[in-house]
Amino acid sequence: MTTHFVFDQKAESQSVQAEWSIELNERLPEIVKLWESIGPALVEAVAATTKKPFSAPETVHLTLTDQPSNSFFGVTVNMRYALRSFTAKPVPMRYKIDTVFHEALHGFVSRNTPKMSPLLAQHSSQPICVRNHLHLLALQKASLLHTKDPAALEQVVALDSQLPSGCYKRAWSLLNATPSTYLQYIEELSQ
Structure with missing residues (x-):
């Protein structure tokens, strides 16, 4: 299954600066490529490790607001701290891909923890x-x-x-x- 990464610029609040949105849009192909190279193996690892089915999220919502990454209404990942336009020391994009995986795990773990x-x-x-x-x-x-x-x-x-x-x-x-x-x-x- 393909995971779609969505950044809805119109839904972002006025506190989001234009340069953050521009950088995130420019880096979307990098994010997708990184997930495609890492995500499927992580998804397979969950199934192999637990012997239970697990699938990648259909959609990942990317945000630049002050909302933290979460899984309340599907996977949402805050991308601010991965952007050079937001911080002088951005976290590696790989860490944000691991955050996608982390948020995707919440439902699985909730269903399978005794x-x-x-x-x-x-x-x-x-x-x-x-x-x-x-x-x-x-x-x-x-x-x-x-x-x-x-x-x-x-x-x-x-x-x-x-x-x-x-x-x-x-x-x-x-x-x-x-x-x-x-x-x-x-x-x-x-x-």
């Missing part, structure tokens, strides 16, 4: 954001390792750990407590 997860019970004192990302980040890690891309995993962990809320940093620290901790979460997703 309702009475013993692993989540062990972390009941953690903030909900941390708990909501333990299985997801474990699956993202397993998928990146399955595709033999430890450098991408290292980049995701490093950049996620810089995000303001701190919940990804905490979730990654729990998952990386031992070299095999993340596999316990994969086992739960595979049940």
Whole structure:
């Protein structure tokens, strides 16, 4: 299945600067090409790792507003911090492709995490954001390792750990407590 990347300039707020929109439109072919080269292997890795079907998102909405990346109404990825016109130190576009994958995983993880997860019970004192990302980040890690891309995993962990809320940093620290901790979460997703 082909994933369509959509940037609806007309739907963007007035706070979005013209040069950001111009740069994102110019870089759309790069984004599509990068997803096409990486995305299918990541999608296949989820199915191979969990033995459950998983498919790529049909549409990915790109935004330049101050709305964070999310999966509430389909996959939406905020692209501001990947643009030179927005920041002097943009994140690599590869990280934004990994963000597409991350957001696409939310529904799968929600459907496949056991309702009475013993692993989540062990972390009941953690903030909900941390708990909501333990299985997801474990699956993202397993998928990146399955595709033999430890450098991408290292980049995701490093950049996620810089995000303001701190919940990804905490979730990654729990998952990386031992070299095999993340596999316990994969086992739960595979049940």
